[in-house]
Amino acid sequence: MPIMVDDIIQLLCSISQEKRMQAAVKHSGKGALVTGAVAFVGGLVGGPPGIAVGGAVGGLLGAWITSGQFKPVPQILMELPPAEQQKLFNKATSIIRNLDWTDAVQLTALVMGSDALQQKLLGMLVTYITSELRAEIRYDD
Structure with missing residues (x-):
């Protein structure tokens, strides 16, 4: 099963969209x-x-x-350069490596059905955005 970077980015977009995450680079x-x-x-x-x-x-x-200057996190993820998407891919695959899936739709369904996996991926994503991108995160309710 070849794991595609686009599938993982799509999964992270789905998770961040569900949580209504937005981020902004700090311009202090x-x-x-x-x-x-x-x-x-x-x-x-x-x-x-x-x-x-x-x-x-x-x-x-x-x-x-x-x-x-806040933008939706899915938009930020899609605009990341390939090297940064690869970093996210590597971090996310270490969390979901034991899942058996064939495409992005199935992967997203598996992850969205597990609160534990969602929380792990969300935590990884928040850490990446705040430390690597040096951005501030907010959640729209």
């Missing part, structure tokens, strides 16, 4: 840069009170700039 550096720049300009224009006002306005602006 960009937000901090905006906050600091606006506080600096506020200080130049208004002195010490300008720094306070500039910091507050810059913080809000920085938060606004970095918000709303």
